[in-house]
Amino acid sequence: MMDHARDLASVQEATERLLSAAGRLDNAAVTDQSRLPGWTRGHVLAHLSRNADALVNVLEGRPMYVSAEVRDADIEHDAPRRLDAHLADLRESAARFRAAGEAPADWSRTVELRNGVTDTACQLPFRRWAEVELHHVDLGIGYELEDLPQEFTERETAFLARRFTGRFDVPATRLTDGTRAWSTGREQGEPAVTVTGSPADLLGWLAGRRDGAALAVAGGALPVLPPL
Structure with missing residues (x-):
């Protein structure tokens, strides 16, 4: 709990x-x-x-x-x-x-x-x-998102990643800030897309506050996330 x-x-x-x-x-x-x-x-x-x-x-x-x-x-x-x-x-x-x-x-x-x-x-x-x-x-x-407490940023990123987990309209995706990693989207084998960025940019994208332009994407295009 x-x-x-x-x-x-x-x-x-x-x-x-x-x-x-x-x-x-x-x-x-x-x-x-x-x-x-x-x-x-x-x-x-x-x-x-x-x-x-x-x-x-x-x-x-x-x-x-x-x-x-x-x-x-x-x-x-x-x-x-x-x-x-x-x-x-x-x-x-x-x-x-x-x-x-x-x-x-x-x-x-x-x-x-x-x-x-x-x-x-x-x-x-x-x-x-x-x-x-x-x-x-x-x-x-x-x-700014960069000013958020580190604990909050990590927990909210994990919360939002869980929110999109299992969504058929979001490809299997691995998120990483270079230290931590989260999975989201469809749960079908290995993630097809890897999205890498700063903690603020990852959270901003997941939360609909940034367009993801600052993120690095491998294995496909940056997924389009449904609205929160």
Whole structure:
């Protein structure tokens, strides 16, 4: 089982980094385009706050979101707010998630996320950590994939590699940063494609944040990954 308490501490550290960086913005910067197509920085911040509350719902046995439509509407409603409102919401929702994560619970139980996806409860703090770290990068305010904690980069790379494992539309693929290696895609004999790159570039490609142009590919073309 994962160390959910340690991951909760990592979520808190990542949240503080994000709050500190976002706190240097101004109201105009909140309305600027983020690195996510169609989303301003305000959309990213609003999503992070609502995601924290959604994960509280999961931990407490409620549906993650009332519906996809309500989720999207909440983000659209909150996105144009002033910076101070975003920061307060992010701080308060993070505190609610931390409190829910610190409550006595069976961390081996199965919980349900969106679209019928299930996971063990002990994985939720790491899922939240991934939301905070990757969306901090998405804000485009000076925090890059190269700045992510090494432990997070390694674990998220392994998580995303597992996510694509067994996908018929992704060829059998070996990923390596020169030190560590992961396998993903179809499980049919030896991997047909080897993708090599820096930890940041590998994670960026798997997470849909980079196009893979910096990666070296042997044994075929760079696989096209389905959307997350």
